[in-house]
Amino acid sequence: MPSGPRRLQPRKQPKQVRAELTRQRILTAAAEVFADYGYAAGTTNRIAERAGISIGSLYQYYPNKDAVLAELTAAHLDAGLALVRSHQEGELPEALEDIVRLFVRAAISDHRGHPQLHRVLFEQAPRTPQIFEMMYEYEAASVDFIKALLERHPEVKVEDTQTAARLVVTSAGLLVHQLVAEPNPIDVDRFENELVAMLTRYLTAAGS
Numbered sequence: 658m659p660s661g662p663r664r665l666q667p668r669k670q671p672k673q674v675r676a677e678l679t680r681q682r683i684l685t686a687a688a689e690v691f692a693d694y695g696y697a698a699g700t701t702n703r704i705a706e707r708a709g710i711s712i713g714s715l716y717q718y719y720p721n722k723d724a725v726l727a728e729l730t731a732a733h734l735d736a737g738l739a740l741v742r743s744h745q746e747g748e749l750p751e752a753l754e755d756i757v758r759l760f761v762r763a764a765i766s767d768h769r770g771h772p773q774l775h776r777v778l779f780e781q782a783p784r785t786p787q788i789f790e791m792m793y794e795y796e797a798a799s800v801d802f803i804k805a806l807l808e809r810h811p812e813v814k815v816e817d818t819q820t821a822a823r824l825v826v827t828s829a830g831l832l833v834h835q836l837v838a839e840p841n842p843i844d845v846d847r848f849e850n851e852l853v854a855m856l857t858r859y860l861t862a863a864g865s
Contacts, residue, residue: 744760
């Protein structure tokens with residue numbers, strides 16, 4: 658069995674449409690299996706069965722379930738980064754509270770569909786150097802965007818916008834993950850309102 662980072666790498670990158678479709682079927686099936694069974698019981702046999710392929714076919718693409726999980730994590734981070742960039746290029750609401758709500762709601766929506774999968778991805782998924790780099794890039798892009806927004810918004814009263822941006826990004830991410838993706842989740846509508854209120858009041862408090 659490969660060791661170190663190599664055991665987390667796909668065996669091959671599909672070059673033909675049919676092979677790419679098979680790879681996508683494996684990833685879709687894996688997301689469903691990890692969401693249904695968790696990490697320990699999310700076996701390659703279950704993934705192959707859900708994908709409708711043989712276990713041998715799965716192993717042609719991935720050496721083990723950790724390699725599948727690493728690719729799912731990378732895809733999730735890619736999607737998050739793309740969302741940040743779409744906000745950068747799009748039109749935002751005028752009121753600060755509405756802007757904060759937009760980002761909080763996006764984070765909640767991301768976790769709400771498959772909370773168990775998110776717990777597996779961010780608590781049990783293996784970390785490769787590539788994954789760490791992607792996590793850093795995603796967080797840095799989010800912080801830079803929020804910082805730029807805070808610096809030009811008239812309702813913002815905090816002076817240290819760099820620290821404020823990091824607090825907003827980290828607080829929102831951790832709280833959403835802990836309270837929405839947990840086995841006994843909080844009332845999502847109330848949570849959204851309270852988190853939006855907390856962050857907005859912090860950003861608009863004079864003398865912060």
